[in-house]
Amino acid sequence: MAGRPAEPEVIWARPERSGRGPKPAFSRADIAAAACRIADEGGLDAVTMRHVAAELGCGTMSLYNYVPRKEDLYELMVDRVSGEYDLPEKPSGDWRADLTTLAHRARAIMQVHPWMARLMSAVYGFSPNTMRYIEYSLSCLDAIDAPYGEKMELVAMVNGVVTTYVANELQTAERTKSLPWSAEQEHAVRMAYLGREIASGRYPRLAAAFAEDSGPIDMEAVFDRALARVLDGFDSRRPGTSPRPETS
Known part of the structure; x- marks a missing residue:
């Protein structure tokens, strides 16, 4: 051709x-x-x-x-x-906050361009604007004593969390639009079914989980917790550090 x-x-x-x-x-x-x-x-x-x-x-x-x-x-x-990332001239000095801000911006960009989630691959990861993004992400980690290989892994893991989360959001929204009934109606039917199954006694751990349910899931909080766990895992692998203590 x-x-x-x-x-x-x-x-x-x-x-x-x-x-x-x-x-x-x-x-x-x-x-x-x-x-x-x-x-x-x-x-x-x-x-x-x-x-x-x-x-x-x-x-x-x-x-x-x-x-x-x-x-x-x-x-x-x-x-x-x-190129839609509005990157600051330099990081703030708080690497966790900087990477969290980048993750939220990535999520917003993918929601505007839903097809991006399908193209998030290392194959397309080294164009001028993507390299600019990676370079800035690595600069956020300058104060951390870790090999660049590990820093690149962290950036990739953060992007993986964002991509997975957004892909799930988009699939859920797309499916909801195609239903001949409302999302609330389907949710009610599914919850009624789950309630009957849990009441059977065959799923005690699921029953305990649902017993703790305090209302609608805060998806923003779920996203932030997923990011925090990735960042915590990186923090705990750094030389001379130990995992953060459990809080009650």
């Missing part, structure tokens, strides 16, 4: 447009913006080379001169969205 490389290459190491011809009509930023608009409106599956070309007003074959592979298009999209 026209424009496709004969061997693997990185989109960022390649000229904006290959081949001879007139001055490029579009920039990578234009292409990424068009693809992101399509994904925001119709989901990642709606992003095809043909659809993006139509959005730009060019032929599909012409688009391959700018973006040789669909994977390259995905990488442009991830990089564009990664």
